[in-house]
Each structure stands twice: as C-alpha cells, then as structure tokens.
Amino acid sequence: MDTWSFGVAAADITPATPQFLIGMGWRTERSKGVYLPLVASALYEVEGSSAYFQLPARFHPDIEDRIVNATRRLIARHAEASAGGPRVRRRRVGACTLLLALVGCLSSLADQLAWNERAVSERAAEAVRPGSLLVSYCSMCDDERVEVWRVRKTGLKPTDTGGLYEVTVDARRLLRSQRSFAHGEYHEPVSYEAVPEAAAGTAFPQDIDLAYVYVPSSASSFRCLGRALGLECQITVGTITLPPEALAAVAAAGADRPPSALRRFLRWLGLRR
Helix, strand or coil: CCCEEEEEEEEECCCCCCCCCCCCCCCCCCCCCCCCCCEEEEEEEEECCEEEEEECCECCHHHHHHHHHHHHHHHHHHHHHHCCCHHHHHHHHHHCEEEEEECCCCECCCCCCCCEEHHHHHHHHHHCCCCCEEEECCCCCCCECCEEEEEEEEEEEECCCCCEEEEEEEEEEEEEECCCECCCCCCCCCCEEECCHHHHCCCCCEEECCCCEEEECCCCEEEEHHHHCCCCCCCCCCEEECCHHHHHHHHHHCCCCCCCHHHHHHHHCCCCC
16 A cells, blocks of 8 residues: 655755845845855655655756755655665665656746845936837746837836835837747747737836846847846846847837827726726
C-alpha cells in the first residue's frame, strides 16, 4: 500500500558580497552587512514512488539547484527511515521522480524600480514625453509579451511610504509581440501584431517600473529607462529594436488624436477608454 508523507527543505541564499536591494530603488548604495540571513524554502510530497517538489517562487538556477539538492537529501532520509534495509532503500530512492512544480510565474526579481525618490521619479516622467513611443517588457518575468505604447501623458503618484513616488503613464497600446517570452529567452527579430481596438486603452493609467519600460534611443531602438537614468537594476534585455515592419505599422497608426467630445463623454460614462 502506498504511503503519503511530506517534508521541507531550506537553503541559505544570503549573498556573499554587498548587493542593491531589489524593489528599493530609492537606496543609492549597496548593502553594508547582514541583519538576517535570506533563506529559500521548499516543500516536497512523497506519494508512492513519486516526489512532488514545490518552490514558492522562481529563483536563479544556481539557487534552485541548491534547494533541489537539499530536498533530494531529505527524500533519501525519508526512504532510509521507512525502508526495511539497504536493498529496499536503494530501490525506493532510485524510483523517486522529481517533478518540479514551480508555484507562481512571477520572478523573485519582479519589482525593482517601481518606487523611487521624487527627484528620480520626476526625471523618469520627463523622459517619457507625451506623444512619444514607449516599449513595455518585463525581462525578468515569464510568459511576457513586448508591447509598444503611444504615450498620452505622465504623472507622479505618492506611495504609502513617505517620500517615495510612482510614475504613472496614460497611453494607448499600438503593437504587441506575436508570442510571449520566458525569462532569458528574448531574442530578436521579434514579429509584432496590432493590438485589438478593445484592448488598446485598457488598464490605463498604469504605474510603471523603470526597469521594464524602454524609451527611444534612436529611430528604431529603445533603451531601458532605469539604465538610461543611471539606476542599478537587474534585467536581461537592455535594448529593444523594432523591425522595419513594426515601425511602419506605428507610422500608419499616427500620433494618438485627442479624444472627441463624444469619446470624452463615453469615457466619462465608463463605456469607453
């Protein structure tokens, strides 16, 4: 009769060297010490001959390997404790199949430069000019599409933490990549398609993370806004280049026209964005 049991594993992932703290863009210096260690934990379940391994988030591959190895040792100890002898123990461990079931698709490096000091936020808002193009892509996320926006206006919004602000963008989606990209898989050239009219203006105004939006650096290239402002951030894509056909589609769309009186009235009623 198959038995069911579970266990936990943990690995100390505290960096050995000073680091910038992800999600705290207002800090201008690297860490100066360790107050508490950073520990990544995992849960495994053993049912019959299969072991299901779960992580609470997506980690760097080196960190995942350390957690997987720690979990394998726990599974081995489980087999040793429940087996009748060495022969049974070896067979049971050899039959175990680790099925990685990573819980959640959001990277642990998701939010980086969302909240910043007012001076930094003002510089960012000035770099995102009304009428200009803005490319949105979270290079540290999974299943993410590249989008091309036409900016209508920008603004600042105070956060719950005193002295920190978010940059908000009201825009219109023009193009999006035909496929989504997993973390680390982005490569060019990228094929784009027009965003359906019904989705072009949804979810705006939107708060932006300076690490994951790209401002024009040339006629066809866009640079990470955070990097352009000289801010520290961890990304896998520093520059995005639009192919000629995408630029032609943007030119055909033209600049975003001011809304008519009827469109403003429908928007006020909540019937249209």
